[in-house]
Amino acid sequence: MKRFGLTLILSLFVLSLAATASAQAQPTLEKIKNSGVFTIGVRNASPPFSFINKQNERAGFSNDLAELVHKEIEKKLGKQVKLEMKETSPATRIPLLTSMSVDLITETMTDTRPRRDSVDFSLTYFVTGADFIVKKGSPIKGTKDIAGKRIGTQQGSTNERVLREKYTQAQLVTFPDQAAAFMALQQGKLDAYCNDAIQLWGLKYKSATPDQWVVVGDWISYEPYGFAMRKNDSDFRAVVNNALMEAIEGGEYFKLYEKWFGTKSDVPYPMNQTFKTFLLYQVVPK
């Protein structure tokens, strides 16, 4: 009993000492310069943005864009920097960013106003909206059919929030990651899976049986993607944005888009004219 009480008291004491700690961190560019490593948050199963391919290597549109940011950082710092990729998920990415585990989240994170309270976003590099993916022949065609059905989402995603707040009649089932959710859909554990439309198209075309899946719905939310970084880090943010602007202006972005979404790619998704205009307008003059 004495040992029990002692352990409890000492543990509480040590932890309570930390109760008032807070301090300013090193700016990201300085940190990268000192450590020589630039760490980005990526996904394992979100094709074609960020995933692990059949050769068990990391690949994806977002991964390639992040490489461009990497080159821009090397140019800015004037030295070689190692690029490290770490797996993140909607549930873990903001805590991992604020706890210095990653420097930049370059997977499929939607830019929203509440999230801007915790992190800063780069300019928007992709736009999409949330839809549902269902098995062929499913009666679900849109939000009016989801009442009482098991709808899967990723823990911590904007889709989870939208369903939880606006479509309460649906039975929400959350998963730690897209892979687990899609597998559950495959195995009949879900009636539909809700995520951003482009990712659902990626899932459909990359799956073993693309004809078995149908993407339905009408963009129940607007999902603009941006790279996320720690707050109050304007120098780093300028570098990231410069990299993206250079890519759009110089055509690198469109080459990558053709590679991952072009007619010959695995996930054909022609570029919308409005989106192209939006991208070009984000490039401020040199």
Place this chain on the structure above:
Amino acid sequence: MSFDWGAILANAKFLLVQGLLGFGIYGGGTLRLAIPAILFGFVIGIILGLARLAQRPWIHYPAVVYIEFIRGVPLVIVIFYFWFLVPVLIGRPVPEYWVALTAFVVFEGAYIGEIIRAGIQSVPKGQVDAATASGLNYAQTMIHVILPQAVRNMIPSLVTQFIVLFKDTSLASIIGMMDLTKAAQTVSEREIKPFEMYLFIAVVYWCFTYSMSRFAQWLETRMSPDRVR
């Protein structure tokens, strides 16, 4: 339900070379984590075991609190703690492998500390008396007389603890380290073949663990034939 051997064959190299051994672009690796973890854990364990038996309260009590805290908390939580705290304390991102290694060394250190303590206490008190009577001081007694005998007594328990550690490395997959379990998860999620993948790694784990436990039993028979039932 048909069993897809092809999926296993196509990915066996990734699962075994990257997942089990740890050679590849992802770092990680079950064995690459387990072996350093037990070695460093052993060092920490000896320090803790000795500290726990110390007379001075300012050495004894922190050791007790550390051991009791670690033994009362699930390993998953210790791993999550380090996942968030290590980069914060160091001030820069750290690959999952190092986070996992730190967490495992801290965790196993506590359990090995208890094994070492039991080992030291199992050495007959007469040894200590004889050593002191021969003129050896505390450090010399420990290093030359007590610890060698204690560790010898405890080798079967230590091997058993390594088996536990080997199985526990699967938890490193939760923070994304590419060990055998995470490799299987990656392939299973992409190809949608959970049955085949998890059965395969279950067999791999089983082969290692079963042989190690037979080895531990053989060791125990060899070292203390009187205690065999």
Place this chain on the structure above:
Amino acid sequence: MIFGFLGMTYEFKWSVLWAQPHLTWLIDGLLTTLRLASISWCIAVLLGIVFGAMRTIPFRPVRIVATAYVEFFRNVPLLVWLFFWYFGAPEAFPEPVRQWFIHHGIEFWSAVAGISVYHGARFAEVIRAGIQAIPRTQLEAGLSSGLSVVATYRLIIIPIALRLIVPPATNESLNLLKNTSLAMTIGVAELTFAARQIETYTAKAVEALTSAALIYLVFCLSISSVMNWLEAKFAIPGLIVRGTRAEH
């Protein structure tokens, strides 16, 4: 304060723990953990007694079956078993059975299956070791003193067996309680899952994890304190009932 000089960018905010709905999540998580642990424990102990006893029966085929069960299940990590039971095993069931499970908490019951079968194998070892540790001489002495077999078991064998089994069984039971935290990987909303959820919504990882850690700690320390006290109170003077080796 204490970590300020390390240059951290972390602001501790313990109040997130008792803000609603976080507190509800924690409490629900704790209740789910207790529910998962108690149901799994009952099944595991049952399996342990059955298979542990089977391993001591002098009839070889029975012993082989029991040994196969124990060695098969305890040599694979529990996490792999959970993935197997949740993702893999349901595929082997016919569709209507699967659909029924899906609508009745498949995550929870897969976790119960995985945890109870795994710990059942470990309990079997504890029970077997306990039974085999009782020297035959006790039984012979009892019988030669004029007691019947039943009386010998009731008055001598079983009291010793219980005292032998309690320390490692308590150890195993606490391991089971701690292992319920693995169920979060297959979506069971238990205590560790709840802590992670708070961390997702508030980014306050240390506070959330510490609260879960302290709750586990309180349970483990109090259960082992009670068991230690019981063991000391009911010890038979002169009978050394410790000496079990660390089982994995």
